[in-house]
Amino acid sequence: xxxxxxxxxxxxxxxxxxxxxxxxxxxxxxxxxxxxxxxxxxxxxxxxxxxxxxxxxxxxxxxxxxxxxxxxxxxxxxxxxxxxxxxxxxxxxxxxxxxxxxxxxxxxxxxxxxxxxxxxxxxxxxxxxxxxxxxxxxxxxxxxxxxxxxxxxxxxxxxxxxxxxxxxxxxxxxxxxxxxxxxxxxxxxxxxxxxxxxxxxxxxxxxxxxxxxxxxxxxxxxxxxxxxxxxxxxxxxxxxxxxxxxxxxxxxxxxxxxxxxxxxxxxxxxxxxxxxxxxxxxxxxxxxxxxxxxxxxxxxxxxxxxxxxxxxxxxxxxxxxxxxxxxxxxxxxxxxxxxxxxxxxxxxxxxxxxxxxxxxxxxxxxxxxxxxxxxxxxx
Ligand code: UD1
Ligand code: UDP
Numbered sequence: 001x002x003x004x005x006x007x008x009x010x011x012x013x014x015x016x017x018x019x020x021x022x023x024x025x026x027x028x029x030x031x032x033x034x035x036x037x038x039x040x041x042x043x044x045x046x047x048x049x050x051x052x053x054x055x056x057x058x059x060x061x062x063x064x065x066x067x068x069x070x071x072x073x074x075x076x077x078x079x080x081x082x083x084x085x086x087x088x089x090x091x092x093x094x095x096x097x098x099x100x101x102x103x104x105x106x107x108x109x110x111x112x113x114x115x116x117x118x119x120x121x122x123x124x125x126x127x128x129x130x131x132x133x134x135x136x137x138x139x140x141x142x143x144x145x146x147x148x149x150x151x152x153x154x155x156x157x158x159x160x161x162x163x164x165x166x167x168x169x170x171x172x173x174x175x176x177x178x179x180x181x182x183x184x185x186x187x188x189x190x191x192x193x194x195x196x197x198x199x200x201x202x203x204x205x206x207x208x209x210x211x212x213x214x215x216x217x218x219x220x221x222x223x224x225x226x227x228x229x230x231x232x233x234x235x236x237x238x239x240x241x242x243x244x245x246x247x248x249x250x251x252x253x254x255x256x257x258x259x260x261x262x263x264x265x266x267x268x269x270x271x272x273x274x275x276x277x278x279x280x281x282x283x284x285x286x287x288x289x290x291x292x293x294x295x296x297x298x299x300x301x302x303x304x305x306x307x308x309x310x311x312x313x314x315x316x317x318x319x320x321x322x323x324x325x326x327x328x329x330x331x332x333x334x335x336x337x338x339x340x341x342x343x344x345x346x347x348x349x350x351x352x353x354x355x356x357x358x359x360x361x362x363x364x365x366x367x368x369x370x371x372x373x374x375x376x377x378x379x
Contacts, residue, residue: 001363002030004088004107007057008038008075008099011172011286013048014267015094015117018174018351020054025352026359034082036075036099037062041238043264051267052175068098068129075102083110089362093137094118094171096130096285096306101137108140113362117171117354119144120151121306127208130285134306143361145354147289148309148343168353169345172286173293176271177348183271192233192260194276200226200330201277205237209283209301209321213247220249222323226281227258229330233273235262279333281326288316293346295338299329315340 003023005016016033023031035057039045049056061078063071075098083091083106091107093100094117107114119138123131138144144160146152147170155165189196202223209215226232234253236244244250253261265273274280274290279297282288288307291298292314300310301321310316315338319326345353 001028001090001359002086002088003032003090003092003358004083004086005031005033005092005094006036006079006099006103007033007094008036008063009095009097010039010044010048010264011284012094012097012099013045013052013054014175014286015171016092017048017052017054018171018178019092019094019117019354022351022355023358026355026363028359028363029355032058032086032088034059034079034103035061036079036102037064038071038075038097038099040064041264043266044238047266052179063099071098072102075099076106079103079106080110083107083112088112090115090358092117092358093141096121096133096137098129098133101133104137104141108142113143114141115143115145115354115358116141117145118147118151120146120153120155120165121148122150122154123304123306125304129207131306143357145350145357147346147350148307150306150308166353166357167345168357169347169350170289170343171350171354172289173346174348174351175267176290176293179268179271180275183268183275186268186272188269188272189276192231194231194233196276197278199231199233199277200229200279200281201273202226202232202234202281203237203284203287204234204282204301205240206283206302207239210237210240210243215321216244216247216249218321218323220244220252222281222321222326223253223259224256225323225327226330227256229327230278230334231258231260233260233262233277235265235270237264279330281330288314289346291315292340293342295340295342297333297336297338299326301326309343313341313343 007016020031023029063074090113092115144165146167280291281299283301288310292310298316
């Protein structure tokens with residue numbers, strides 16, 4: 001059985017690592033990795049392959065940035081050739097980025113089954129490119145692997161037959177469980193002059209927060225106010241850095257004492273910082289889940305979340321990007337401590353469950369298909 005695993009952006013590498021390993025461990029599956037090149041900087045891509053013990057990609061499509069149409073179309077054109085050449089039994093996609101949707105469209109049109117990992121999540125906000133990617137991917141993928149109850153509810157409400165849906169848990173947590181110990185060994189706090197439990201970790205990259213001057217100004221204001229309360233570590237996503245520089249806020253941020261502005265950091269370094277932070281301030285999808293697992297308080301600066309279990313069960317709260325309100329909340333959290341519970345099946349074994357469903361369904365399917373083709377009067 002041959003599977004093409006598609007990765008493109010930073011969170012994809014973290015999700016596919018455990019899946020690739022679990023497929024290989026079955027002993028009956030050839031698991032290939034196709035990197036679309038949506039993220040391409042060494043600090044957004046290569047470092048994750050090394051740290052997550054992923055093999056070099058079998059294919060690198062080099063698509064890079066661009067408009068949504070350029071990026072999606074670029075992946076489609078390049079990925080079609082790979083699918084035609086490899087004739088896989090299955091294409092596996094993860095998450096909600098442009099590469100996810102592009103690969104799904106290509107494979108389904110070539111009649112190759114598609115499995116979508118992290119299916120069913122919905123923010124209900126169609127202004128988010130990710131929401132459109134999720135809706136379209138789930139509409140045509142053959143197998144939908146779900147991380148939380150809301151995913152099951154959403155797919156049911158959309159009329160998806162139960163047979164296509166499998167509740168398996170969260171592969172992002174598989175990586176966290178596997179590498180948590182290793183991340184402990186890294187020396188991050190000393191060089192940054194930080195004490196455990198006494199700093200804010202911040203990431204920000206959603207277009208709704210970082211693409212406009214007004215929100216960037218509020219973001220810079222917030223960083224300043226937070227740095228007055230506790231040291232702030234801010235590994236800056238390339239989209240955010242580009243926009244901060246274009247709108248003239250980069251120098252402002254550099255002038256804030258107490259703010260450690262970093263380039264994007266590796267998975268192990270980030271995990272080390274996340275586990276020891278007093279609070280994480282973010283708009284990331286995956287970080288809402290990781291902080292929930294670690295029971296570290298997380299303030300997500302968005303109007304909605306496609307991962308509601310992180311709020312109802314976990315340590316996540318939604319807030320507006322409002323400097324004063326966020327600073328007030330961070331002050332209050334200092335005396336509250338950690339909270340929340342770990343959602344069902346976020347146990348480090350989601351990828352094994354996925355591999356087992358896939359092997360049961362597809363292993364040997366081609367042979368029986370070929371045998372079946374021979375029978376109708378050909379010989
Ligand atoms: C993408 C995903 C988003 C995900 C995020 C994870 C879509 C629509 N968006 O957003 O869902 O949360 O990745 O980080 O798929 N850039 C670089 N170097 C890189 C990567 C990007 O400089 O290695 C710059 C480029 O100027 C690029 C811009 O960042 O045009 C945006 O990158 P892109 O992949 O289009 O979107 P993200 O904001 O990264
Ligand atoms: N992450 C990282 N280094 C960083 C910032 C984030 O390794 O500097 C990891 C983080 O732990 C999580 C993933 O990247 O596993 C989340 O990716 P991102 O926020 O870019 O995407 P999203 O989850 O929002 O799609």
